[in-house]
Amino acid sequence: MIGLDDIRRFATALPEVEEGVHFRRPSFKVHGRPFVGPEQGETHAVVAVGREEAAIAVAEDPDVYEEVWRVEETDRVFVGLRxxxxxxxxxxxxxxxxHAWRNQAPKELMAGYDADDGGYA
Incomplete structure (x- = not known):
């Protein structure tokens, strides 16, 4: 099973990542924007991928992946992938x-990462 140490290792291998807390749980952020973190109990994690990436993952294996939405007033807002x-x-x-890091990182940071051949298509 993937654990918090694995999540930390994957996240901190990327540029300018900080570990912090988001809703009282560990969270990994790039420029203050959370992109991955375990949920309570650490049996699941949410990654801030785009809607298209989430849909692909859910179609790939709905027993493993689930889209996360939250309700704000009268609108549903896409959050990421559980x-x-x-x-x-x-x-x-x-x-x-x-992919979640790329979704949240500033374009200049991604460009530098890609230029250093650390890119991940």
């Missing part, structure tokens, strides 16, 4: 962490 850490392959989860 991942079952006991069922997700570590390499696929690491891929999703990179």
């Amino acid at each position: 991942v079952d850490l006991a069922k997700a392959p570590a390499d696929r989860f690491a891929e999703l962490v990179v």
Whole structure:
């Protein structure tokens, strides 16, 4: 099973990542924007990938992945992708962490990361 130490290792391998707290749980942020963190109990994590990436993952394996939405007044807002850490392959989860980082990182930071050949398409 993927644990907090694995999440930390995947997240902190990326540029300018800070570990903090988001809703009283560990969270990994880039420029103050959370992109991955475990949920209470650490059996699941939420990654801030885009809607298209989330839809692909859910279609790939709905027993492992689930879209996360929250209600704000009368609107539903897409949050990201919930991942079952006991069922997700570590390499696929690491891929999703990179995609979430790219989704939240400033464009200049991504450009520098890609230029250093650290990029992940």
